Amino acid sequence: MKHAAFVQYEDGSKLKEKVAEWIRENEEYILEIVDIEYTEKDSVYIATITYLD
Numbered sequence: 001m002k003h004a005a006f007v008q009y010e011d012g013s014k015l016k017e018k019v020a021e022w023i024r025e026n027e028e029y030i031l032e033i034v035d036i037e038y039t040e041k042d043s044v045y046i047a048t049i050t051y052l053d
Contacts, residue, residue: 001034004049012038012045019047029053 004022008015019036034050 002051002053004051006047008045010043012040015045015047019049022049 006015006018006022008018015038023030023033031052034052035048037048037050039046039048
């Protein structure tokens, strides 16, 4: 299993767009997306993709 993480500060509105873009750009290397987790702490937004390659 591998992970990819994305961080956005102050406003997390573009985070799902970044995740979708990364998936499109790497779809030939991804066998399966196991999980996509979004978390927020104060004004820091984090997306973590867990996948198999």
